[in-house]
Amino acid sequence: MTRGAALADRIEAVRPAVAEVARETPVLRSYVLSERFDTDVVLKAECLQRTGSFKVRGATAKLASLPEPPRAVVTGSAGNHAQAVAFAARARGVRCEVFMPRGAAVSKVAAVEEFGAGVKLIDGPVDDCLERAGELADAAEGYVFAHPFDDPEVIAGQGTVGLELLEQVSDLERVVVPIGGGGLASGIAIAVKSKRPGVQVIGVQAEACAPFPESLAAGEPRAVEPRPTIADGIALKRPGELTLGLVGEWVDDVVLVGEDEIAGAIVFLLEKSKLLVEGAGAAGFAALLSERVDITGPGTTAVLLSGGNIDAGLLASLVRRTETERGRRLRLFSSVPDVPGGMVAFLRHIAELDGNLVSVEHVREGVPLGVQETGVVVTVETRGPEHAATVIEALSGAGYEVQLYSEAPPA
Numbered sequence: 310m311t312r313g314a315a316l317a318d319r320i321e322a323v324r325p326a327v328a329e330v331a332r333e334t335p336v337l338r339s340y341v342l343s344e345r346f347d348t349d350v351v352l353k354a355e356c357l358q359r360t361g362s363f364k365v366r367g368a369t370a371k372l373a374s375l376p377e378p379p380r381a382v383v384t385g386s387a388g389n390h391a392q393a394v395a396f397a398a399r400a401r402g403v404r405c406e407v408f409m410p411r412g413a414a415v416s417k418v419a420a421v422e423e424f425g426a427g428v429k430l431i432d433g434p435v436d437d438c439l440e441r442a443g444e445l446a447d448a449a450e451g452y453v454f455a456h457p458f459d460d461p462e463v464i465a466g467q468g469t470v471g472l473e474l475l476e477q478v479s480d481l482e483r484v485v486v487p488i489g490g491g492g493l494a495s496g497i498a499i500a501v502k503s504k505r506p507g508v509q510v511i512g513v514q515a516e517a518c519a520p521f522p523e524s525l526a527a528g529e530p531r532a533v534e535p536r537p538t539i540a541d542g543i544a545l546k547r548p549g550e551l552t553l554g555l556v557g558e559w560v561d562d563v564v565l566v567g568e569d570e571i572a573g574a575i576v577f578l579l580e581k582s583k584l585l586v587e588g589a590g591a592a593g594f595a596a597l598l599s600e601r602v603d604i605t606g607p608g609t610t611a612v613l614l615s616g617g618n619i620d621a622g623l624l625a626s627l628v629r630r631t632e633t634e635r636g637r638r639l640r641l642f643s644s645v646p647d648v649p650g651g652m653v654a655f656l657r658h659i660a661e662l663d664g665n666l667v668s669v670e671h672v673r674e675g676v677p678l679g680v681q682e683t684g685v686v687v688t689v690e691t692r693g694p695e696h697a698a699t700v701i702e703a704l705s706g707a708g709y710e711v712q713l714y715s716e717a718p719p720a
Contacts (some may be wrong), residue, residue: 311557312554312598313463313499313555313559314503315381316461316464316465316468316496316499316555317463317468317500317503319461319465320468320469320471320472320496320499320500321464321472322465323370323373323374323462323465323466323469324332324469324472326369326370326373327366327369327370327373327466327469328398328469329369330359330369330396330400331358331359331365331366331369331469332357332358332359332364333473334349334353334354334355334357334358334473335354335357335477335659336352336353336354336474336477336611337350337351337352337354337584338350338352338579339579339581339582339612340349341581342597342598344599346382346604347605348604348606348607348608348609348610349480349608349609349610349681350597350604350609350610350611350612350654351478351609351610351611351612352582352584352594352611352612352614352685353473353474353477353611353612353613353614354386354468354614355470355590355613355614355615355616356585356586356587356614356615356616356617357585357617358616359396360389360392360396360420360424360448360618361392361420361449361616361617361618362389362392362393362542362590362615362616362617362618363467363470363493363613363615363616364389364390364392364393364394364457364616365392365393365396365397365472365475365620366393366466366467366469367393367458367460367462367463367464367465367466367467367492367496368390368393368396368397368398368455368463368466369393369397369400369466369467370405370462370463370464370465371394371397371455371460371462371466372397372398372401372455373454373462374462375453375477378401378402378403379403379404379450379451379453380404380449380450380451380452381403381404381405381452382394382398382403382404382406382452382453382454382455383405383406383407383408383442383445383446383449383450383452383453383454383455384405384406384407384408384439384442384454384455384456384457384460385407385408385409385435385438385439385440385441385442385443385457386407386435386438387410387414387435387438387541387542387544388409388413388415388417388418388419388420388421388541388542388618389417389542389618389687390455390457391407391409391417391421391426391428391617392417392420392424392618393419394407394426394455395407395421395424395425395426396424398424398425398426399416399424399425399426399585402537404427405424405425405426405427406426406427406429406442406444406445406452407421407426407427407428407429407442408431408438408439408441408442409421409428409429409430409431409438409602410429410430410431410432410433410434410435410437410438411429411430411431411432412620413430413541414541414620414623415574416618416620416621417618417620418430419475420618429441431680432458434535434544434545434546435544435545435561436473436545436546436547439457441458442454443456445497456549456658457489457490457492458489458491458492458493458549458552459492459549459550459551459552460492460551461551462514463492463495464492464495464499464551464552464555465496466496466559467492467496467497468492468496468497468499468500469496469500470496470497470500470613471484471494471496471497471499471500471501472500474497474501474611475500475501475504475505478609478611480607480608480609481505481508481608481609481611482508482509482606482607482608482609482610483508483509483510483511483602483604483608483610483611484497484498484501484508484509484510484511484610484611484612484613485513485593485594485596485597485602485610485611485612485613486510486511486512486513486593486613486615487512487513487514487542487543487589487590487592487593487613487615488512488513488514488521488543488556488560488563489542489543489544489545489589490545490548490549490552491548491549491552491553491555491556492521492549492552493511493613493615494512494552494556494560495552495555495556495559495560496660497510497541497584497613498510498555498556498560499555499559500560501688502559509562509597510559510560510561511559511560511561511562511564511593511602512560512562512563512564513563513565513566513592513593513595513596513601513602514543514557514563514564514565514566514592515538515540515543515544515565515566515567515568515571515588515589515592515606516565516566516567517535517536517538517540517544517567517568518533518535518536518538518540518543518544518545518546518567519533519563519565520532520533520546521548521553521556521563522563522565524547524548524553525556525557525563528552529556529565530547530548530549530550531547532546532547532716533546533547534546538568538571538588538699539568539571539572539575539623539627540571540587540588540589540591540592540617541588541589542587542588542589542615542618542688543589543592544588544589544640548627553695558577560704564601565601566592566595566596566599566601567599570595570596570598571588571591571592571595571607572588572590572598572627572630572631572634573595573598573631574586574592574594574595574598574621575591575624575627576588576592576628576631577594577598578591578594579624579628584614584617585617585619585624586614586616586617586619587616587617587618587619588619589615589616590613590614590616590617591613591614591664593614593615594612594614597610597612599706602712608609608703611642617668621626621688632690635693635694636687636691636693636694636695636696636697636698637690637691637692637693637697638667638688638690638691639664639687639688639689639690639691639697639700639701639702639713640686640687640688640689640709640713640714641686641687641689641704641711641712641713641714642672642684642685642686642712642713642714643655643684643685643687643704643709643710643711643712644676644678644679644682644683644684644685644696644709644710645682645683645685645709646681646682647681647682647683648681651683652669652683654668655685655704655709656669656687658703658704658707658709659687659689659704662699662704663692663696663702664689664690664691664696664700665689665690665691666687666688666689667686667687667688667689667690668687669685669686670685670686670687670689671683671684671685672684672685686714
């Protein structure tokens with residue numbers, strides 16, 4: 310029996326155990342993308358999964374495969390796998406220890422601790438966390454290492470997503486899935502292609518940390534130097550030995566997306582689909598929005614939204630950034646007379662123009678001001694680019710020298 314065939318059987322076998330902990334997530338039609346590309350596009354919402362990502366499937370499968378409960382299970386992760394292992398371990402009454410990067414999102418660290426796991430923060434990327442976790446498992450009797458992707462049982466658990474897709478989408482043509490270590494992509498590809506060989510599976514990596522293209526070309530795992538990315542859940546500098554071979558054999562293509570594209574996909578999904586998706590989880594959707602994947606023709610394209618554990622501060626920053634880019638949020642600098650009523654008159658103009666004032670800040674240093682002037686920075690919400698232009702033009706017409714304000718004060 311080939312390795313792929315063995316894994317296909319294992320995916321089927323582990324499904325009942327996974328179903329005891331993980332939920333079957335919905336498939337939702339993306340009306341916007343379906344109309345844009347004149348084909349059916351659906352979203353597999355693993356962002357609604359328990360613990361907020363697909364990872365709980367693999368973690369559950371790993372623990373279910375053990376002949377007896379271990380003394381402890383240990384792993385390394387930036388967040389999603391850590392939460393999944395902690396959740397699955399608690400469900401089975403097993404102690405859990407997790408190594409996480411010191412720069413991991415505070416919300417993800419807190420979530421792991423809430424599930425009862427012990428967290429050790431270390432300097433370095435996820436790869437270093439995995440190394441430390443493996444060392445602990447080797448040194449401590451009764452400890453089991455739960456690798457996030459380079460483990461047949463974990464891959465089998467992730468592959469249950471593919472079985473659900475086959476049942477939920479009768480005319481499935483292709484699956485677009487984020488790739489970090491490759492366990493999810495290879496598991497889905499094996500599950501789907503073993504039953505319907507003609508279905509395409511496309512992997513998506515963040516350009517800031519994309520080791521798969523070079524590793525696939527070389528035929529062996531190659532490390533890359535990771536750059537900061539909002540898709541931290543798939544920011545692994547080196548593929549696994551097992552997953553690299555499986556991705557090369559079962560996944561049809563791997564494409565890359567940039568940070569701006571991922572950020573745009575997060576906000577798009579929030580606005581149009583009312584789904585909260587993290588950077589890694591939105592990578593596949595970003596590939597469609599940026600047309601990195603050809604989805605024309607018959608059949609349905611399923612995009613996997615692999616996780617929804619996004620930091621609230623990052624989300625707020627992305628929304629503000631998008632609002633600014635769309636001309637719906639202005640940050641303006643002007644000088645106003647430093648006399649009673651001077652500021653009120655300026656703000657009254659904005660109100661009369663139907664601008665929604667968000668914030669006001671005095672700036673008295675580092676900008677050119679007259680003797681009886683004060684600087685003011687205002688943040689104003691508008692209805693869009695045309696309204697924003699009207700606000701600026703009207704303020705200028707009223708005698709105010711208005712400039713768009715960046716982090717650096719106007720010279």
